[in-house]
Amino acid sequence: MSDDLLNILSNSNKDIDNQKLMDYLSDKLSAEEKHEVEKTLVDSELMNDAVEGLEKFKDKIELNSFVEQLNNNLKKQIENKKTKKQKRQLKEMPWLYFSVILIILIILIGFFVIWKHLNP
């Protein structure tokens, strides 16, 4: 009891995994497990706000599919950004190729002119 008294002021910096959070929202936890989750809520504004918001969703089962949708969209966003970056790099390449070809042509023309001059 004395330890409990002294520990009132300690901050619960434990992270709650998503599954435990979902179980809490679906009322699947025992009273003791709920208490442990709620100790984190008292100390964490983020967790507290998140739980308040998640409780407002009408269908808790749908939450998982929303999360999956959002994660899939995130994956596409990141892949699109990567593809755009690669395309931008490729777009710059044609100028490089053109420049190299031009330089080679100039060198060849130069050689031809010198050769013609040396062998009239």
Add this chain to the structure above:
Amino acid sequence: MQSKKYSHIDDAELLHNFYNDHDNKWLGILLPRYTLLLLGVCMKYLKNEENAKDCVQQIFLKVINELHKYKVEYFKSWIYMIAKNHCLMQLRGNKNSLVEINEQIIPAEDITVNKNDLIEKDELLNKMQEAIMRLNAEQQQCVTLFYLQKKSYSEVSALTGLSMLQVKSHLQNGKRNLKLMMSS
């Protein structure tokens, strides 16, 4: 699945990797850890499921485009500030307003009483008991039931007749007041 493959890597390490090579793949591992929480935060402020989902997408895009501009140490706190500011901007309807984001967020100081402190443990206990007695009736009741009798919010609510929201509020305020009294 990617999340399980990288579950041993903490946020700090993922951030470090991102700042090293600016490869968004690290964000692809880090951000999904917060999707559910962000959804909840957005729903709390926007009170609409579709708007909340759109908001989370916008927050992800913002992080992808702007994280490299900041030197973030505590990603959880930073993304919470980003989410809150984004939601508040949406509610105000002013997308151009600048909201100062303090990314140098330091996590809450843990003032767990150190048993090796100068003050003897029993003196500390007495001080704590006195502090609890000085709380108002509701805060005292909630703190006692929650922390000392380890009741859940719903049990405290049932025993006291207070709503869950009131229980949460009394616990947060009660804990804050105890911290103030103990540190004075």
